[in-house]
Amino acid sequence: MRRVLIVGAGIDAWMTAAALATATRGLAEVVVAETGPPPVGRIAALPSLQGLHARLGISEPTLAQATEARPRLAARYGDAIEPFGETGVGIDGVAFHHYWLAAGRAGPLTDWSLAALAAARGRFAPPSPDPRSPLSTLSYGLSLDAAGYAALLKRVALAAGAKVVEGRPDADLKVDASGGERLLVAHEPWTDWSAWLPTGVALAEDGLISTFAPAPARTGRIIAAMTGDTIAVGTAYGAIGAGDGGDLHLLQGDVSRLIALFPTGPAAVAEYNRLAQSALERARDMAILRWGDLSNPPEPLARKIEQFQSRGRVVTYDDEAWPESAWIHAMLARGIIPQRWDPLADRVSAERTREMLSRMKAMLGQTAEAMPRA
Amino acid sequence: MDPIRKIVIVGGGTAGWISASGLAAVLKGLPITIELIESAEIGTVGVGEATVPHIRYFNARLGLDEADFMRKTQATIKLGIQFCDWGRKGEAYIHPFGAYGHAIDGLPFHQHWLAARARGEAGPIETYSLPIMAGLAGKFAPPSSDPRSLGSTFNYAYQFDASLYAQYLRAYSEARGVVRTEGKITSVQQRPDDGFVTSVTLEDGRVVEGDLFIDCSGFRGLLIEGALQAGYEDWTPWLPCDRAVAAPCASVEAPTPYTRATADRFGWRWRIPLQHRVGNGHVYCSSYVSDDEVARALVENLDGELQQDPRFLRFVTGRRKKQWFKNVVAVGLSSGFLEPLESTSIHLIQVAVTTLLELFPHRGFDPADEDEYNRVMDLEFERIRDFLVLHYHANQRDDSPFWIERREGPIPDSLAYKMALFRERGAVVGYKDGFFLEPSWLAVYFGQNILPHGHDPLVAASDPARTTKIMADLAAAVTRTVDAMPTHEAFLRAMAEMRTPA
Numbered sequence: 060m061r062r063v064l065i066v067g068a069g070i071d072a073w074m075t076a077a078a079l080a081t082a083t084r085g086l087a088e089v090v091v092a093e094t095g096p097p098p099v100g101r102i103a104a105l106p107s108l109q110g111l112h113a114r115l116g117i118s119e120p121t122l123a124q125a126t127e128a129r130p131r132l133a134a135r136y137g138d139a140i141e142p143f144g145e146t147g148v149g150i151d152g153v154a155f156h157h158y159w160l161a162a163g164r165a166g167p168l169t170d171w172s173l174a175a176l177a178a179a180r181g182r183f184a185p186p187s188p189d190p191r192s193p194l195s196t197l198s199y200g201l202s203l204d205a206a207g208y209a210a211l212l213k214r215v216a217l218a219a220g221a222k223v224v225e226g227r228p229d230a231d232l233k234v235d236a237s238g239g240e241r242l243l244v245a246h247e248p249w250t251d252w253s254a255w256l257p258t259g260v261a262l263a264e265d266g267l268i269s270t271f272a273p274a275p276a277r278t279g280r281i282i283a284a285m286t287g288d289t290i291a292v293g294t295a296y297g298a299i300g301a302g303d304g305g306d307l308h309l310l311q312g313d314v315s316r317l318i319a320l321f322p323t324g325p326a327a328v329a330e331y332n333r334l335a336q337s338a339l340e341r342a343r344d345m346a347i348l349r350w351g352d353l354s355n356p357p358e359p360l361a362r363k364i365e366q367f368q369s370r371g372r373v374v375t376y377d378d379e380a381w382p383e384s385a386w387i388h389a390m391l392a393r394g395i396i397p398q399r400w401d402p403l404a405d406r407v408s409a410e411r412t413r414e415m416l417s418r419m420k421a422m423l424g425q426t427a428e429a430m431p432r433a
Numbered sequence: 434m435d436p437i438r439k440i441v442i443v444g445g446g447t448a449g450w451i452s453a454s455g456l457a458a459v460l461k462g463l464p465i466t467i468e469l470i471e472s473a474e475i476g477t478v479g480v481g482e483a484t485v486p487h488i489r490y491f492n493a494r495l496g497l498d499e500a501d502f503m504r505k506t507q508a509t510i511k512l513g514i515q516f517c518d519w520g521r522k523g524e525a526y527i528h529p530f531g532a533y534g535h536a537i538d539g540l541p542f543h544q545h546w547l548a549a550r551a552r553g554e555a556g557p558i559e560t561y562s563l564p565i566m567a568g569l570a571g572k573f574a575p576p577s578s579d580p581r582s583l584g585s586t587f588n589y590a591y592q593f594d595a596s597l598y599a600q601y602l603r604a605y606s607e608a609r610g611v612v613r614t615e616g617k618i619t620s621v622q623q624r625p626d627d628g629f630v631t632s633v634t635l636e637d638g639r640v641v642e643g644d645l646f647i648d649c650s651g652f653r654g655l656l657i658e659g660a661l662q663a664g665y666e667d668w669t670p671w672l673p674c675d676r677a678v679a680a681p682c683a684s685v686e687a688p689t690p691y692t693r694a695t696a697d698r699f700g701w702r703w704r705i706p707l708q709h710r711v712g713n714g715h716v717y718c719s720s721y722v723s724d725d726e727v728a729r730a731l732v733e734n735l736d737g738e739l740q741q742d743p744r745f746l747r748f749v750t751g752r753r754k755k756q757w758f759k760n761v762v763a764v765g766l767s768s769g770f771l772e773p774l775e776s777t778s779i780h781l782i783q784v785a786v787t788t789l790l791e792l793f794p795h796r797g798f799d800p801a802d803e804d805e806y807n808r809v810m811d812l813e814f815e816r817i818r819d820f821l822v823l824h825y826h827a828n829q830r831d832d833s834p835f836w837i838e839r840r841e842g843p844i845p846d847s848l849a850y851k852m853a854l855f856r857e858r859g860a861v862v863g864y865k866d867g868f869f870l871e872p873s874w875l876a877v878y879f880g881q882n883i884l885p886h887g888h889d890p891l892v893a894a895s896d897p898a899r900t901t902k903i904m905a906d907l908a909a910a911v912t913r914t915v916d917a918m919p920t921h922e923a924f925l926r927a928m929a930e931m932r933t934p935a
Contacts, residue, residue, distance in 0.1 A: 082539070084894040114539075152459075319860075321890055326857040329850065369801035372792070377865045399434050402793050406462035 062088040064228060066243055067236030068095035070102075070205065071293040071310055073212035075236045077115055078314045080219035089221040090228065094237055098205035103131065103262045103269055105304035106143060106198045107380075111311050115215050125211035126203040130183055130433070132174040134200075134303055135270040136260070136349050139392030142174035144186070144198035146384050147419060153403045156387050157371055160400035162412045168391060170420050173197055176427035178267040183433035193426045200304055202265050232322065235291040239277065239298060244291045247281035252299070252343060256351045259300010267433055269303075273350065276300025278343075284335040285328050290317065297339040299346040308380050312338050337378045345381050348389045364395055371397035435796040437465055441643030443618065443633065443656055445471030447595045448765025448782045449649035450602040451491075455786035456647075457609040458495045460793075467610070470633065470641060472617040475651075482595050482705045482712040483511060483692040483776040485868070486530050486588040491783045495605065500931040505601045507708040508593035509688040510921055512568040514776065517695040519881050521829050526880025527691060528775075529564035531587025532872045534907055538895045543875055545900050547859050547888040554901045558879050560908045562872075563587050563915070568691045572918035583910050592692060592705045592712075595779070614641065618650075621660040629759045629798070630656055644796050646761045647789075654767035657753055661761055664754035665769075671822050671845060672750040674700050674772055678728050679714035679744050683737030690921040694774060695734075698722070698833040702734060703773065708925060711736050716772050719747075721835050748772075752814045757806040760798050762789055769814055774824060777817050780868065784813055809866070816867035819848040820877070827852075827881040852883065859885035 065076050072091055080089040112122060122128050133142040146168060147155030159168055169175035173196050177183060187194035217223075227233075235243035259276030262269055280297030284290055293310035301309070313335060320331045344360035347353065356364065359376065366372040367390045373383045381389075404412070440456060442449050453469050460467075492502060502508065513529035520526075534542030542561065549555035559565040564587035567573060577584030607613060616635035623630055632642040633656075648656040657663045669675065688706035695702045700717030715731040728743045752769035756762065763769075764785045771777055788809050794802045826844050830836035844852075851862045855878055861871045878884075919927075 082891060082894075086891065086894050318891070323887055323890060324857045326850070326853040327860070330854050330860070330862065333850075365801055366805055369799050370792070372805060374805065375865070379865075399795065399799070402434070402436055402463070402795060403459065403790065405436070406460075 062090060062228070062230040063232045063234060064224075064230035065089065065091045065234045065236050066094060066227060067091075067234075067238065067295070068093055069098040069209045069238070070212060070307070071236040071238050071295070073209050073216055074111075074310060075234055075292055075314050075317075076216035076221040077212045077219060078111070078318060080216050080221040081115055082318045085220060089216070090224040090230070091216070091221060092224055092227050094240070094242060097209050100205055101202050101262055101265055102205045102208070102307065103134070103271075103302065103304045104201045104203055105308050106200050107308055108201065108304075108311065111315075117211065117215060122201075122203075122211070126207040128201045128203050129265065130199040131202055131265075131267055131269045132178040132183065132197070132199050133169075133172075133268045135268050136303075136392060139388075140169055140175055140268060141385065141388040141392060142169055142172040142178070143200060144172065144174045144384070145196040146387070147171040148196075150407065150415075151403070153401050154371075154373075154383070157400040157404040158407070158412050158416065160371060160397055161404045161409065162416050165413065165416065166420070168388065171416070171423060173423050173427060174199070176423055177430050180427055180430075181267060181433055182427055182430035183267060184430040193423060200269075202262065202269055231288065233289045234317075235289060235295040236293060238294040241281070241291065241295050243289050244281050244295060247283070247286070247291075249281055250279050252278040252280070254352065254355075255347045255357065256299060256343070258350065259298070259302060259346075260350050261302035271303050271350075274300065274302060280336075280339060283332050284313070285322065285331050290322075290331075292317065296335060297343075299339070299343045301342065301346050303349075305342050305346060305380070309339060309342055312380070334378060337376075338380065341376060341378055342380050345385070345389065348386075348393060353393060364390070367397060368395050369397070370399045371401065436463070437644045437794065437796055439643045440465060440467045440645045440647065441633065441641055442467065442469040442647040442649055444475075444649035444651060444765075444767075445469060445599065445603070445613075446649060446651070446765070447599045447779065448651075448767075449647075450599040450606060451779070451782045452647050452649055452764050452786050453606040453611045454495055454602040454609075455491070455783070455790065457606050457611050459790050461609065466612065467606075468612045468614055468641060468643070469606070470614045470616055470618060470635070473615065474617060482707065483514070483592045483703070483773070484590040485776055485780045486590045487780050487783060488590055489588075491787070497605070500928045502601065503591070503593075503925075503928050506591070506593035506597040507710075508591040509707055509925060510573045510690045511590040511592045511692055511776075512564040512573065512587065512690045513692075513876075515568075515689075515691050515693045516824070516877075516880060517693060518830075519694075519696045519824060519828060521882070522832065524880075524882075526876065527559060527562075527565045527568055528873060528876040528880070529562050529568070529587065530589055531562060531564040533558055533875060534561040534904070535586075537900055537903055540889055540891055540895070541871070544859060544889040544892050545895065545904065547885065548892045549897070549901055549904060552897060552901075554897070555904060556908055558875075561904065561911065563911050564589070566911050566915045567918055568689070570915050570918075571687060571689060571921050572915050573690050573921045573924045574918040583914050589690075590776070592688070592707055594707055594712075614639075618655060621656060623660060627759070628661065630660055630761055644760065645794065648761050648763045648767045649765050651766045652748060652770070654753065654763060656761045657756070657758060657763040657767050661758050663756075663758045663763070665749070666751045666754055667749060668751040668818060669749060670843065671818065672772065672825070673720070674716045674718045675749060676719050676724070676727075676745065676747050677714050677716045677772070678724065678731055679712070679746070680731060680735070680742070681710045681712050681740045682735040683740060684709070684711050685737040687920070687922045688925075692776065696828070696830070696836075697730060699727070699835045701774065702731060704736070710740060716774070718835060721833075752811070755803070755807055756785070756810045757789075757803045759803075760794075762806070764789075768810070771814065771817055771821060774821050775817065775869075777868065781813065781817070785810060812867050815845075815847065816864065816869065819845055819851070820869045820873070822848055823852070823874075823877055824881070827877065827883050829882060855883060856885055857887060859888045
């Protein structure tokens with residue numbers, strides 16, 4: 060492990076540099092050939108980004124100052140709202156949405172999501188660590204100023220020892236973090252996903268409920284993330300046009316995986332490629348479900364849809380980015396309604412279920428009402 | 434939706450009564466009747482006497498009182514399995530229910546251990562494992578619930594009399610309304626149009642109808658194979674052992690809090706110490722050795738006096754192609770067979786029952802339920818299979834053609850890439866579903882001399898002196914904690930004296 064050259068710009072390049080320089084602690088020389096201007100506008104991030112920030116030593120105040128970070132509790136795709144965090148509370152091992160189905164869907168499922176209720180009221184509070192508090196069901200993403208975020212990551216990277224270089228010096232490992240330009244991997248064979256994902260999405264309106272609108276994207280992936288001494292991360296490897304935080308999450312996953320499986324030989328490369336492909340394809344499936352063409356979905360998504368439609372079961376595989384509740388809301392948003400519910404939900408009488416649901420909804424509404432204005 | 438009203442469990446034994454108890458406990462409150470048919474004439478296999486920690490969660494779901502359960506099943510504690518003579522003859526290691534050390538600077542403990550070992554500054558890997566050191570010292574105390582405490586870094590299971598467990602769960606099930614019918618099934622009736630099972634007929638002419646049938650009839654798979662011909666996937670090219678002989682003997686010493694699996698020339702022998710006796714058996718490959726020779730080897734290696742004549746059984750390692758087919762769910766030996774090398778028989782039964790409850794059907798039997806159940810169970814079986822194959826493949830023995838062929842024979846691709854990654858840099862492939870996490874893979878790799886050529890390059894960023902000190906402190910803390918634990922025997926005595934709440 061001697062020199063790592065990162066080619067690219069903006070968040071892709073600087074997140075890679077910051078994470079590699081921090082993790083390698085001087086073992087590797089991390090150099091960045093910066094290729095383009097900083098990004099513009101605001102971008103959306105998922106709750107998972109907070110884990111990366113903890114490893115990079117980026118505190119919330121630092122982030123807030125550098126990026127004008129604002130919390131977001133839910134996302135809007137078209138007419139549908141998809142909240143973060145948990146929705147309702149399961150009983151006796153049976154997930155909440157089965158009780159909601161059993162009680163005849165008395166209102167949208169988001170009525171039992173504290174995040175959705177708070178967002179609709181313009182209110183926000185951080186999640187509580189106390190599992191008995193309804194606030195513990197909350198989880199939030201962020202919206203960030205893209206240029207400010209890239210600059211912050213660059214500062215972290217430089218402080219951890221990364222350097223900016225002119226030209227493209229020789230290196231033991233070359234990282235293509237140039238997004239859709241694919242400066243190092245442009246010649247690699249391409250698998251096209253445009254039939255499933257003719258467009259991507261981008262942040263159209265910031266707020267506690269962030270709204271996403273279609274945006275042009277050339278979706279697909281190169282065959283292998285890592286070949287020879289070159290590895291493509293983020294959009295340079297695969298593009299699903301997930302401006303809803305999905306792209307950033309995939310980039311973060313690529314960088315963490317690169318650190319965990321820093322190439323030592325063919326087995327590490329093979330395992331990196333296997334995991335990168337599976338993480339990208341699982342995120343792709345969610346992108347298709349949210350804004351893609353569902354007429355002929357890829358097999359793993361087809362199975363997920365079939366299981367949800369049949370009995371409300373959420374199938375998750377290894378390497379999934381999204382929690383069960385995200386899948387439930389996304390399915391319902393596309394009009395995929397379970398034909399049955401778990402028969403074990405019938406252990407509770409219909410009347411008690413209805414009572415329980417209305418009590419829960421009232422309690423969540425009061426909790427949301429008591430949260431401070433954002 | 435038309436709900437299930439009647440479940441018929443075909444066969445008692447361990448699988449039958451675990452199924453009955455799990456279904457009765459969870460389906461309580463629904464208008465479903467459960468009937469179990471068993472025949473005293475048909476013996477049960479009942480050799481699965483060692484378990485894995487998941488049994489504790491299953492028992493908890495039933496609401497069993499641990500002290501009462503342990504008394505009634507003659508249970509002892511199991512902290513892991515000791516494997517003797519697997520890598521080379523004369524070697525031994527324990528596969529523990531717990532982790533080796535803790536992450537240092539964000540990297541797995543064993544990566545630092547590999548680097549420290551290369552510097553000559555590491556002790557044997559087991560000195561950093563609390564369950565291994567406690568097991569070897571014959572000590573036990575329940576795990577701590579404080580996640581910061583060393584005492585929370587392990588889990589445990591039981592070694593017990595499986596037929597007593599079946600009896601215990603029978604009493605539990607009958608108290609919760611499960612109807613037991615004594616009788617031998619002579620025929621199975623199916624719907625002419627789609628082959629769904631409608632009823633079974635007993636020798637005395639009684640007809641038992643049902644909506645959902647649980648096939649716990651053992652190897653023969655009376656419904657799943659006999660009636661439905663679901664088919665069987667044969668895994669003997671990877672796991673060629675096809676017979677076992679079992680015999681209990683008297684105890685001559687305090688029970689060890691671990692099971693032992695000793696590799697022999699044509700298979701391996703198990704030793705499972707219970708409170709009142711020791712269970713023994715020998716799994717072998719009949720094309721290499723005669724039944725008599727194996728039985729002789731088993732009897733020669735007993736701790737104490739033989740208590741029953743050796744019993745033989747035959748099996749074909751593999752898996753039913755559809756463990757759930759139409760309205761029949763195969764649970765236990767009817768669903769497939771994996772030798773008890775990692776004590777997974779009862780585990781697979783309990784996963785089957787839990788998964789069936791997660792996907793509990795209605796009378797229309799949507800094929801989606803069957804599909805999803807089979808996907809989950811296939812993965813469960815395959816991942817255990819690969820882990821078992823690793824034990825056979827990773828050997829350096831030259832004393833019998835059996836072991837040389839296991840080492841040189843084919844292994845599944847799904848195992849080969851995991852081993853290649855471990856050999857290259859000591860990384861363990863993880864997965865979300867299925868059994869056996871990183872510490873289990875490490876135990877077998879290290880214990881059977883699969884040592885990586887390298888380690889995680891980022892280890893070099895940690896200060897070696899500091900790492901060495903952290904490791905030494907941990908080993909000392911393990912020793913101190915083990916010293917402070919009561920003996921396994923004292924723990925069992927205390928459990929035996931504990932009063933069970935009425």
